[in-house]
Amino acid sequence: MEVKNWSDLWLSYSNKIGAGESSCTVMYDGFEPENRILKSAEKELFKGLSEVGTAVKFRRNEAVAKEGYNINGGKDITVIEASDENGALYGAFHLLRSLECGEDITELNVSKAPSNPLRMMNHWDNMDGSIERGYSGRSFFFEKDDIIINERTVDYARFMASIGINGVVINNVNVKWAATDLITIRFFDKLYELSEIFADYGIKLYLSLNFASPIELGGLDNCDPLDDQVIAWWKDKVKEVYDRLPNLGGFLVKADSEGRPGPFTYGRTQADGANMLGDVIAPYGGIIIWRCFVYNCTQDWRDTKTDRARAGYDYFKDLDGQYHDNVILQIKNGPMDFQIREPISPLIGGLTKTNQMLEVQIAQEYTGHQIDLCYLIPMFKEILGFKTYCQSENDTVADVVSGRAFGNKLAGMAAVINTGNDLNWTGNDLAAANLYGFGRLAYDTELTAEEIAREWVRLTFDLDKELEDKLVNMLLTSRETYEKYTSPLGIGWMVTPNTHYGPSVDGYEYSRWGTYHRADHFGIGVDRTDKGTGYAQQYYQPNADMYNDPKTCPENLLLFFHHIPYDWKLKSGQTLIQYIYDSHFEGYEEAKELQKSWKAFEGKVPQNVYNCVSHRFELQVANAHEWCDQVNSYFYRKSAVADEKGREIF
């Protein structure tokens, strides 16, 4: 067997005394010791708790929330109560985490229930082993059009369970070529094996589905969701799939998006498409997760009426209430596409009679490719805390996507994951904070970004308090640093086309993607007010009015909602153009500060980690330098307004 050479991430259990055999006692009260998930919990306790001295008892208590747990620490025995196996497993991980974080677990007294019923990871892994928007090597699920199962698969499941993930979509939602075959006999054995490994850790396997499968696999001439032959084909296919994969959670579908086929092709609605699949899969307890990423991706840049930001709401709002119970819409956090700053999608909470879940991206597609440090949990906290005014008493995004606002049973959060087969899993070791953080936050949306960062630092490294604080602070400020040297005030999209790394101010300006900044000699920004595209009106009041007026619009979204002259005075007293110059010079300086700060960690973290991260910071500084100079030069050349501070602009 291959020597294990990959990172244990936050499960290194470095506080464990000795590396011997199990010596912690595990007892069961109401749980079956042989249950697969309890077995996993026990194995994990053996890894992390041996020679600590406390015994652990798993006790079934039906009063505990689904997948929740209570822990009562004690000198001799610590009791983990749960009403189901997942809760017991999560309790075990909580206990281990507390120990690693230096808490006195004999004093532990906690009660937890998950904020979100669905807590999912979406892999954009392709069957050839490549990963769309992957920055950490190749896929560990696929290579050469086949499925990989090895020791890392088990570790992956452990990591996911340890942060509360209960569903994983293993293949790219842009299903193409080979991946369509995942629902054929060729792959059932391996998928079954994978689903069993996942099941040991309370995780359901999901697959991304090609909506055109009736054509590509079935030989039919269409995939119209209302066509009887198509429906019959899906019924047979789904039966075949569930006969072989009884644990399958369901399917994720991206239809009618960026060139993918879908219901629109046949004059059907998105609801027609999703419901057909929902009905077919319902007898097996499966669900259909339907992505709302539908927009016109062949827009003419000259057209200032069409607004990509409007598309999600325009396409899906009218169908509110028409989706069947086992269908859930997965909605990106913003109306565009994972930019460093976007408003919240008005569809979230805009829909009141539809299952909905939040999609975020921890793969750093637009946020630095896991080269640049960008701890995203503060962004996710902002998103979750956003007050939608959706006519429910509980009206934040967290309330809506958890199901609390409208009483949905299907609800939750999904992240486009940032992993690959790099030995450290996430390319940049520090990017694991996003992987860890997303899971923790999805389980407990009340946690702060700082609490999560501190947990992750403590679990991952063995640092003194000063360095711990330093690293936590580096994480917490990193998103604003990245924002400062990239696109200003919510305008987004100034990235190099296709790769999405590095600056290209006009790169998406004359394109077909609906992504424009409309900068000219006098100003910049997109008018999305009632005098412009009207996008601001998709929000409930008072948000709609707030966004509609440049004086009340949050300044960090000013250019998303308004076309603003360069001499516009911001609240700071800076003009807009001076803000652009200042923030870019600042962001570049802060990137250099990050690099400098990291030097203090040499000898304090494993040398390979130090070296890897050092190299990333070097690249980040070069990137920030390019961004700073290109953006400033672009606006200086266009506006002809000099920097007040006389710094060098090219």
Place this chain on the structure above:
Amino acid sequence: MEVKNWSDLWLSYSNKIGAGESSCTVMYDGFEPENRILKSAEKELFKGLSEVGTAVKFRRNEAVAKEGYNINGGKDITVIEASDENGALYGAFHLLRSLECGEDITELNVSKAPSNPLRMMNHWDNMDGSIERGYSGRSFFFEKDDIIINERTVDYARFMASIGINGVVINNVNVKWAATDLITIRFFDKLYELSEIFADYGIKLYLSLNFASPIELGGLDNCDPLDDQVIAWWKDKVKEVYDRLPNLGGFLVKADSEGRPGPFTYGRTQADGANMLGDVIAPYGGIIIWRCFVYNCTQDWRDTKTDRARAGYDYFKDLDGQYHDNVILQIKNGPMDFQIREPISPLIGGLTKTNQMLEVQIAQEYTGHQIDLCYLIPMFKEILGFKTYCQSENDTVADVVSGRAFGNKLAGMAAVINTGNDLNWTGNDLAAANLYGFGRLAYDTELTAEEIAREWVRLTFDLDKELEDKLVNMLLTSRETYEKYTSPLGIGWMVTPNTHYGPSVDGYEYSRWGTYHRADHFGIGVDRTDKGTGYAQQYYQPNADMYNDPKTCPENLLLFFHHIPYDWKLKSGQTLIQYIYDSHFEGYEEAKELQKSWKAFEGKVPQNVYNCVSHRFELQVANAHEWCDQVNSYFYRKSAVADEKGREIF
């Protein structure tokens, strides 16, 4: 055998009466009837001359120039005189061409000598079958890392011989991966077979060489051209190659360019590298063609001192006189890279003691991808006619690259070819005019662009005079049309990065490629005068002074040499900014005119040709539309100067 379904291009012999067996008599006087090249000539006469009635006699006459011919037509017998077999073959093709063009061949009385000794095609075909900058399908020389030889190979050789080509480099000068193996035993048999087919048509096979072969094939740890082991390795290798490929013409080498290894890596000069290979290949009569495409391709866009345009001259001028006799430098026509308008490379004629040949590109990398119509012969005529003032009595580019100016025996012209395995060979049927035209021009630089266009039209189509004139006119104006809607006044590089099709005004502005327009609110252009990068000083007087002064600089190169304010008055009275607007609207209109003009050809050319070209014009109009609107919007947004004519700018 496969049914021949590909185009005969300009060798369709549509004027041939009947399709029967040979009935023309061919006689020999001083030539060996069994000679392979004479056999080819005879076969060709049989294809094109049967039942015409004249007999043809090939007569050896040592007074005729190398590869030249005299033709004396006659009612009963037409005599083709030549001093060598290639001359005889070219004479036969001349006779056939005259017949096809409707001339009375019994009256023919011509005497021709080739302008250039080397007349070459460079294929950028890769071993996997892809073609770098190929717009006509895949390679017909390679697929799946193997060599293809079939009926098309023979037709290809016929086409080349018919226009006077006598050397072909079959593989991409960016030699990578598999192609390094071309000089190993794996490929000798097929290369031999290929070289024999070529030899039947008087064409020498050449190969592009990987300068790092001693490392990649030989297992040495370096490829330093002055290292004894390296030299010994090359001696053995070249002996092995010539033992198996006695007809090989030699090697084409791109070293120290765009990431390729070369002499610089070892602190050696370009001459060191070229001469070492030259010495090694000399005993076999081979030559080394050394490409002068060396520049810093990791430039910082902020750096206004470094000038890519200077690089060729700066790197190669000082080595003038140091190259051995069987080495020839291949110099691109302009100092940048095949833009629609560039000045002539000052290296041409700047070198006075070095063999040099001109490289042009008929693959339309920057000139419309064989979608947009762009007949390039007028550009090549301008290049050849440019007076270098190189201190020779004969001082035009044509004089220099033909060897006349400085008495070089090695001299000539090469084109990066525009062919692929499309059935029509060149993607757009009309792009074959460039393929035909380059060969004809290289053989006879005195031909006019119009003469060549008219020949090609007559040989390819069967049109009445009006349509013939129309098509000739479409060809002759097409380059200016393309120029109007793309980069203005010699500035170049406003293309989409990587693909090089379609507009992206800032696409190369902040890049590492040394390709900048430096546009700001006030003006545009690169200062290459003595106050700027000094590039203009690389020319002889009076060219240097002419380019140095914006008042005497040819206006179509104004922005190449000068940074000019938008309100600068051109000779037409237009301001620069108004010229940009006007020329772009005009170019777009002219593209629409081309499309409209082509409609007259329906039913007059084969339907598949009509359809193919119609589709290309449709795409060209869309492309011209994008160029027009993006360029105008870019400059309007930047300058804030309105169009005098009030047309729509976005």
